[in-house]
Amino acid sequence: MSGDNALVIAMACRGLHGRIACGHGDRRGIAVVLLIAFTGIVATLMLLPYLKLIGGIALLVIAAKLLVPEDEGDEIAAGTTLWNAIRIVGGLPTS
DSSP: OOHHHHHHHHHHHTTOOGGGOTTOHHHHHHHHHHHHHHHHHHHHHTTSTTHHHHHHHHHHHHHHHHHSOOOOOOOOOOOSSHHHHHHHHHTOOOO
C-alpha cells in the first residue's frame, strides 16, 4: 500500500476504538491477501485493449480537477464507526 493511501486510511480510522480499530494483526493479514488478489485482478484487466488509454484519460481529468482551486478546508473527517470510516476512505458521503 502506498504511503498516501495508508495515511488516508489511518486518518479515517483514528476515531475508531476497541475491537474494530484499524491496524490489528488479523486485519493486516486480510489486507495482504486482498492486496495480492486485487493485484492479480488488475494485472489481468491490464491485458484488455484500450484500458490503459481510458485510464490515462481518467488521470488527465483528475489532474485537471486538481489544478482548479477550491476552498481550503483544513478539517479532516474521522470515522466513529467502521462503516463511517469506510465511507470516508471511499469518498462516499457520510451522514
